[in-house]
Amino acid sequence: MSRIVALLLLSFCVACSAVQPQPTPTAEPPPPPATATPRPVAPEDVATAFLNGWQQGSYDAMYDLLSADAQLQTTHDVFVRRYSNIHSGIGETKLVAQATGPSQPSATGVGVDVPFTVTRTLTLFGDVSENNTLPLVQDEGAWKVDWSPSLIFSGLSAVNTVRVTSDDAKRGRVLDRSGTPFADNGAIVSIGVVPANIKDDQALLSGLSDALGIPADQIKQRYQGGQPTWFMPIADRPESDRPDLEQKIGSIAGVALQDTPARVYPLGDVVAHVIGYVTHPTADELRQLSAQGYEESDWVGRTGIEATAEAQLAGSKGGAIQIVDQAGRVQRTVVQKAAVDGQDVKLTLDSRIQTEAVSALGDKTGSVVVMDPRDNSVLALVSRPSFDPNQFVVGLSDQQWQDLNGDAHPLQLRATESAYPTGSIFKVVTMAAGLEQGVTTPTETFDCGSDWTGLPGVTLHNWQAQGKLDLREALTESCNPAFYELGLRLDHADPNVLPTFARTFGLGAPTRIGGVHEVAGTVPDPAWKQQQVGEAWTSGDSVNLAIGQGYLLATPLQMANAYAALARGGSLMAPSIVSPTAVQSIGVLKLSDTTHAAILAGMQRVTSTPAGTAYYAFKDEKLPIAAKTGSAENENPDAHAWFVGFTPPQKPTLLVLVMVEGGQHGGTVAAPVARDLIDFASSLDR
Template structure:
């Protein structure tokens, strides 16, 4: 018989006491902790990202929302431009010099047709209405890219019948638009044409240069005169249709209209009545006349011939007859009032001032004059081939003695002479608001070496002392020079834009009283005793001035006369210039200045053709 043992069995091991199991469990716990840490880091990253996105949304929508909305609109919304009306221009008394009239123009709008070939029938139909070859219309359309939302003008100044015909054509002329726009009007025709200028459609070269300033092909801009130089003031701000486009740039819908802003209205110093009188005096004499207030630099009139009528450029096209007539004239678009020529003996007032102010020649200097003088082996003659005997500065100006000033130039030769020419504005643009103003030439040693590879000689200074040789100046610059003795020693800056603040146009030259005295005495004696006697008439107040006659280069001499009046208290300075007129400054220019002054004082006193009492 087998007995069962009653010894108790050993206690089973705990699973937690098994080393392999503990290792596994520990490993799982570590993995869990790592996952929890990774999850926490992920949550932090997501939170940071969400916070960043939130901040970005706040920045985009709240802080800079307007800016981004504007950018989005700029990509979505386009302006089909319409040119603004240019600003009016008035004369010194408020009379209109340049205005505008409303007319109808016809435009092509490439964006209206998705297929460029659709234009063929349209242009053929339009050609019959506006009497313009289809080839010309295609050429104009080709200026813009296919499907461009800009428009291009193909006809101006449409008749009412043409406007009606286009509007009645309806779908046949889809993409053809008639729009009202203004064209320039110059109510006084040729008067002041070189000052005012004209307008025209910009060329391709101009477009490439101006496109950054919001110019488009087909725009009209100023071409000459203040129309060009003051374009930024006269132009105005464009308006037009605002349209919505899709991603491909096609027009989805017309949103509305943006009003244009008219250009600025400008007032000039020009008196149009005086301007017309001055142009009558100049007549068909190639040259220029400038009338200026010597006290503040206001240009009262400025005439140049040959000239033109700016209204011809406001039409659809210039006729062949008009163009042929212009071609027969010698450079009709050149404003000779601001172009430079040898100033001849009018320049002797600058030489006089330079001599006395240099300290090398006292104001009471007296020099013997001669039939001729020789310097460096070169003979320089007196204009009368005889000389005038002993003369002081005033007498030398009165007789316009060349040999007197040759001797003067011999001692102020060099930097001193150059310094005083610079002070009188020689070789510098006056700053008048005209785009084609020439600076003239103040010749110096460096300039001659560069241009001719030669040294500056004493003979160059001698020629320059009498306004010959290399030195050149414009009629406007000569007027500014004569304003100095007229106003008591101030250099004024000529200007044509009306401004009540004149101090910026006037600065003292700091001339010695004796310098002004001898210049003024000499200029007065010219009128009472020598070449200016044409101005010594009973119907003018006392006049002071100086004639000038350049060398005859084979096709006639240039002639000058510059003067101011009344002598005691000048209010007007006049410079007359005749290009290759022949004769002398006193006989050609003197009567022109006389007649201009007569017109000025007659208009001032509002008593036509009534003699003015002498003062």
């Protein structure tokens, strides 16, 4: 536009100079002043200016290039509004309009036509190109655009409109390993008011307020601005609430219940942390998500599989851009795209085992991990307390949101997002390090009395006096002095040996499970302590680490994965929760057959001999089980209770880990939960 204006202004100035008075002649007249012949503005230049203005959204500048007749037919406001509305309405993120050739005489015999191509980048449809011609006419000696709505879209007229339709894609389901839905597409109950049907305003407000727990003034605000015959939504509730709602408010004049399509979670809080939940996008989020085709009525995954598999689950919308006449009849389809439904996501979880794990853990706070060591698939991943993802779909009250963010942390997936001291279940790592480093043997005898005084001026305690035990028996009975001694010997050899062995078991790093969020935990070593605590490493740190205390922190999934590697004989693999997932090897324990056999021997006695720490929980158990219990001291008064075991010991097909926060004793609190699960899972046809 600026170039055109400059040329027109120059023409005006030259015309003015032509009527100036001639200078007075002199004896030697000066040469005549140079005169400039204005270069006529070519129609191609006007076309380029018009198309550039379109690209830049400069609708005012475009309107200035219209002929007088065109401006008479279409006012400035109508012109700008039509371009603006179509631009936003079709989801246009970019437009490129370019002339594709020189002007040609118009077929009408008046003016010229300049061919051009416009390519629009649309949120829903991608790039859409259209060829058209731009008519120009002479208007008071200048080329002007003979504009009509058909320059926006071919076939568009003053009385036709552009209609955009959108076809939603069906969101994919989240399924367990056998196809049982964890997340599905169903319906919720929308409770609303039809103002024209109200007979007793106070009775309606009182009844709805009591049934929904919403103040009466808020209910009235939600329906009083609507048309008399409109359904004015007040609240949503799960479909399971319908019978109760019909009984309480179904007979109140003016109240109406409608089914609304929505995301549903059939198992409620049983697998909530893994599956996650969806909500509608906020206005702020739509500023970014709209570029991906999302609208305010769409569902967006927030946590868990719903979030990490969003692209796969969401699919892609379809729709059309059409030109329709005043009766709504389609005159032209500019572009059309079929919706592509989202893909189902199948998990390795077994809904039967997951449900049983929740039941077995009961109201205890903690985690359960069940795995198949053969392929490292996760069969159950439980965290308690939990939440009902259906509540996010229907909407949370302020109090519900406060409760979810309270001290109990029900939104946290403890199995992967909480790291704890491991206590005695770490002792298999210490035993492996001691045997592989040659600082002990399986048959070495240790004095497992009440106290250990191996550090100068320090007395450390055993949980009970056990007498003389060899290393395998020390693991079975969880003798602290034996492992204090191993920690000290390893420290004298090299303070980094035990931390290094812990890392080979996968501790201190994410397990790479995928699908859910996880923390790395902490494996302390001399460099870590100096950097994080500002103090030098001591032998006491190695001794503490040897029994899974001190600065060591690990997630329940990390410990389950470490034991799964031990169960397989040394292959450390990433756990899988999404099926199918290729087996991913991430390390090797490098244990000798002697070391592996010694550890298994000690673990098998945990459940099979009276001295074993889980013997009474597994008394009369027919399945052979290799296990380890633990009680981990922490910042709270009560120790955390751990149990981990797998069966059968030589060729394991099932591994169960249970961690109960503040449970105190692994053998009496965590082990019974694990036995229930082992018996149940072993009875299934998997």
